Amino acid sequence: MSSRIEQIIDELEEYIESCKPKFMSNSEIIVNKDEIDDLIRELRMKTPDEIKRYQKIISNKEAILNDAREKAEKLINEATIHTNELISEHEIMQQAYAQANEVVTMASQQAQEILDKATIEANELRMQAAGYTEDRLAELENIILSAIQASTSNYENLLGSLGQYRDLIHSNRQALHPAEEEFEDLSLDDAGNSGPNVIQ
Numbered sequence: 001m002s003s004r005i006e007q008i009i010d011e012l013e014e015y016i017e018s019c020k021p022k023f024m025s026n027s028e029i030i031v032n033k034d035e036i037d038d039l040i041r042e043l044r045m046k047t048p049d050e051i052k053r054y055q056k057i058i059s060n061k062e063a064i065l066n067d068a069r070e071k072a073e074k075l076i077n078e079a080t081i082h083t084n085e086l087i088s089e090h091e092i093m094q095q096a097y098a099q100a101n102e103v104v105t106m107a108s109q110q111a112q113e114i115l116d117k118a119t120i121e122a123n124e125l126r127m128q129a130a131g132y133t134e135d136r137l138a139e140l141e142n143i144i145l146s147a148i149q150a151s152t153s154n155y156e157n158l159l160g161s162l163g164q165y166r167d168l169i170h171s172n173r174q175a176l177h178p179a180e181e182e183f184e185d186l187s188l189d190d191a192g193n194s195g196p197n198v199i200q
Contacts, residue, residue, distance in 0.1 A: 003053075008043045015039070 015035060022028035 004046045005043060008039055008046065012036075012039050012043075 016029065016031070019029040019031050022030055
């Protein structure tokens with residue numbers, strides 16, 4: 001928005017342009033003294049106010065600029081401090097990460113060593129258990145084989161004894177009926193002899 005001084009200057013220019021030229025002159029014009037005086041008077045009156053207003057604006061602008069500079073410097077200082085803190089924290093974090101990685105590496109190595117040792121011990125125990133089981137199974141197999149052999153021998157002896165007992169019993173039974181056997185033998189002889197006699 002234009003100031004009043006600028007408006008008065010515009011009005012002066014318009015007024016001069018509207019004035020009639022002086023007779024027989026290209027550079028002189030005829031003006032109304034009262035109108036020109038009024039415009040110049042107002043211009044004089046407005047100029048100090050405008051100057052003060054501009055000075056105030058300039059002062060305010062300087063104050064605003066100074067305040068902005070102070071705020072900018074404050075922000076820069078805070079940002080610098082924060083950046084330094086972040087750098088320090090970053091270094092601390094890097095150290096912490098390095099230590100954590102070292103701890104993890106050591107723990108992994110120890111865990112692997114423990115696992116390897118446990119695997120070796122487990123394999124040894126498994127081999128020992130397999131050997132012990134093999135020995136016990138061999139002993140059991142020998143015991144069973146011996147039992148089978150002893151049972152077979154005893155069974156054969158039992159069969160032999162039973163056969164002898166059977167023969168003895170059969171002999172005893174035959175001894176109980178000697179007459180019947182002799183009669184049967186005689187009957188067979190008579191039948192054999194009588195046959196031819198009957199035929200004759």
